[in-house]
Amino acid sequence: MTRPTRGRPPAFDRDRVILDAARLFWRHGYSGTSTRALTAALGLSTSSLYAAFGSKAGLFEEAVRTYAERYREIYRRAVAEKDLPTVVERVLIDSVHEFTQPSDVHPGCLLSSTAMTDSTDTLDAGAYYAELHGWNERTLLARIEQAVQDGELTGGTDAAALTGLVQSVVHGLSVQAGLGADREDLLVTAHLAHELIRKCLPSATA
Incomplete structure (x- = not known):
């Protein structure tokens, strides 16, 4: 008679768990x-859920931060480009790609x-997103102001208005x-x- 072996519980895919949880939170x-x-x-x-994330609130917060931070990364990469036209292009094009990620890898628009x-008592998703949006805007504004200081744009450039246009x-x-x-339609736009x-x-x- 074969004695049953005691193995480790199957490991879960953390990224997949966060994605599936985000879908539920986004919907409900x-x-x-x-x-x-x-x-x-x-x-x-x-x-297992509590061991991995501490609580339902912990899972929610990780889901929000995981997918919201991807938008911050778009701006972080874009402003590192060598010239302002490329900065604007990267913000617009990379945003479209993020907005239209397939459902098997993205939970949808927060x-x-x-x-x-x-949201939870410890993380207000609306306030968190507003802070993120503000960070993106300030980052782009600083990059446009730098272009003015470097002589890439004329000194009379309204950096705030240009930032507002891109945003x-x-x-939209x-x-x-x-x-x-x-x-593809959004990329054309x-x-x-x-x-x-x-x-x-x-x-x-x-």
Whole structure:
């Protein structure tokens, strides 16, 4: 008779767990997503969920931070580009790619999710997203101001207005993506917006 062996419990894919949990939170909000619903959807026991994330709140916070921080990374990469037209292009194009990630690797837009109005006591998703949006805007503004200081743009450039224009385009692309617009269509729009902005940039060398 073969004696059953005691093996380790199967390891779970943390990234997949966070993605599947985010889908539930995005759809139902924090309080509308029960621990029972999470464990059923994730294939975890309650003890395993708590061991990995501390609590349902801990899982929610990690999900919000994981997917929201991807937008910060877009701006962080973009402002490192050598010239301002490329900075604007990267912000617009990379944003479209993030907004239209396939559902098997992305839970959807946090901005339009129920989680924005139903969060934990320790992490207000709406306030967190607003802080993130503000950081992105300040980062882009600083890069445009640097372009003015470096002589890439004329001294009279309204850096705040230019920042607002780019951010307005990004927000519009996000809304269209949330309404189901196709990635290729959004890329056409983003490229057109980039070309129009590039042509209007008050270049000091023109």
